Amino acid sequence: MNHNDIQKRQAIIDACRRMNALGINQGTSGNISVREPDGMLITPTSMPYDAMTPEDIVYMTLDGECQGTRQPSSEWRFHLDILLARPDVNAVVHAHPPYSTSLSILEQRIPPIHYMVAVAGGSDIRCAPYATFGTDELSANAVAALQDRKACLLAHHGMIATGTSLEKAMWLAVEVETLARQYLTCLQITEPPLLSEQEIERVISRMANYGHQD
Ligand code: 13P
Numbered sequence: 001m002n003h004n005d006i007q008k009r010q011a012i013i014d015a016c017r018r019m020n021a022l023g024i025n026q027g028t029s030g031n032i033s034v035r036e037p038d039g040m041l042i043t044p045t046s047m048p049y050d051a052m053t054p055e056d057i058v059y060m061t062l063d064g065e066c067q068g069t070r071q072p073s074s075e076w077r078f079h080l081d082i083l084l085a086r087p088d089v090n091a092v093v094h095a096h097p098p099y100s101t102s103l104s105i106l107e108q109r110i111p112p113i114h115y116m117v118a119v120a121g122g123s124d125i126r127c128a129p130y131a132t133f134g135t136d137e138l139s140a141n142a143v144a145a146l147q148d149r150k151a152c153l154l155a156h157h158g159m160i161a162t163g164t165s166l167e168k169a170m171w172l173a174v175e176v177e178t179l180a181r182q183y184l185t186c187l188q189i190t191e192p193p194l195l196s197e198q199e200i201e202r203v204i205s206r207m208a209n210y211g212h213q214d
Pocket of ligand 1: 028029030031043044045046047072073074075094133134
């Protein structure tokens with residue numbers, strides 16, 4: 001199997017740079033993976049995105065074995081476990097966006113404050129309990145928080161967005177950060193009223209025929 005698709009590797013680097021340009025990440029705090037037929041491509045650990053070249057992207061098998069000159073992201077465990085647990089996911093974006101991370105520090109989920117919460121798959125965007133970065137425990141918490149969802153917050157850490165493609169995962173990462181910002185803005189005034197479960201279900205079925213479907 002050839003895992004040297006330069007365009008696929010470059011698309012990961014471009015997305016990393018876009019995360020920082022959009023303000024949803026800082027420095028090298030984020031990491032991105034994309035599914036391969038028998039493993040994944042993932043960003044290397046601690047490497048400035050501007051210095052990354054396609055050769056720096058690490059290929060990892062489903063058994064966690066690496067090919068490449070660099071070490072994989074310290075968060076490779078949750079990237080791999082999400083791809084293993086979720087056949088519907090082809091890309092995983094992890095970042096430390098300011099508003100999502102602020103909510104995660106408060107150990108708060110994003111409740112149904114706006115109908116767009118539904119784009120993450122349900123009536124809220126959960127916040128996974130804290131565990132040390134890079135651990136199996138963090139990975140298990142993330143996979144659980146993503147059950148029936150496409151995104152989650154990680155307590156005292158950041159956010160994960162997934163998608164059927166890298167573009168969709170990036171789009172969702174920006175949307176989650178927007179919702180976190182809206183929620184935190186409301187909280188400065190009062191706890192906002194919420195949409196009902198039933199309304200979110202209605203929105204999800206309408207979205208199936210609209211631009212946000214997969
Ligand atoms: P990496 O540079 O190892 O990808 O780690 C950054 C990070 O997000 C740790 O949570």
